[in-house]
Amino acid sequence: MTMALLVDIASWVLLSLGGALIFIGGLGALRMPNLYTRMHAASLTDTMGAMLVIAGIMLQAGASLATIKLAAILLFLLLTSPAASNALASAALLAGLRPDQGTIPASEHSE
């Protein structure tokens, strides 16, 4: 087996795992009962999903400028998505949405 093939296999494994995690995150965001649990599910997409996909693309790109750009994107994502989740959760709490409410907020029933 050549080196290139190994790198290719590793990259595809990472990409598939990342894709699977993003899918699970999306499913969770759809099916979970309230905002906080939905955010919990969606955080899979932001963190591990994005990390695995970007790592997979980095392996495809090899040692090039694209890899450095991807690393910068990853750093940006790791900084911003937790901060955005934090802001969203505190906004929800501030708006009076309690974490122990197990049901979908009333506003979404009306659709």
Place this chain on the structure above:
Amino acid sequence: MTILFGVFLLTLLVITALAIVRTSHLFSAVILTSIFSLLMAANFFLLDAADVALTEAAIGAGISTVLFLGALALTAEHERTTHVLRLLPLSVVAVTTLIMIYATFDKPRFGDPEAPVHQHVAPWYIEKTPEYIDIPNVVTAVLGSFRGYDTFGEVFVVFTAGIGVMFLFSARPGNRKDSQRQATAEPGQGLRHYLVPRVVGRLLIPFILLFGLYVQFHGEYGPGGGFQAGAIVAAAIILYALLEGETQALRVLPLRALSVLVAGGALLYGGVGVAGILLGSNFLDYSVLAADPIAGQHLGLLLIEAGVGITVTGVLLSIFHAFAARGRV
């Protein structure tokens, strides 16, 4: 593969568009509009139109969403629903759709090199850009120099839109007078008490500004230019306003300075054009700006892109502040 992905993205676009029409919850509609723009940007990128994709992502998905949300704070959350079946508009839309679908039968295939659009002036631009302007990004050459009039017009559309919004918002009396009271009011404080967004945001703002400058001045070599850079810089300052409070942002960049930016950018663009006339050539001909025609073109492009960026930043920030001030009173 490209075709497949394009069809997938276009299908998502249609679904999003239908969802925007169907929903009566305005907040959902705004977020869906943002998603629509992001999909559109991905679609443009797929078609190798990186410059347009960048503009769409920065302005369509980014700033417009913020402005829509600002407008939403002033109105009700739900659209008033009417259950009247309007036959006339429906039939007009249906007939227009049918005509447009019929018109697509005559269009050349996707990516066809024999298509009229690739046979008309495009080959001339691609062939002559290295000779006349000598920059790698032909899009910038076309927008800035060959078709400088059109871009000039676009800048003035942005300029006029900004003036229009400011005019509309200043119509309400007593809006700006009691700034002293607002300075101490709670809503102007931003997210000062929230540690995580504040720390991360402050960390990011310098990099966003740096990226804006990169997009501004790298536009001759890669995708980018004044419109995109203006939106990015405005986004950085809006982020600052959200974090530190609007009053603090206005202290850094007061409304007076914003008006100077709005008018100054457009004036700079026009001034470069007039300088061309005074130096004995045509309006917006940059070749005469320096001893060497190519260096003149470079100088002209740099100046007009700076003008575009300044105006776009000024207009977007003015509109943001107009909405923010209106929501507080």
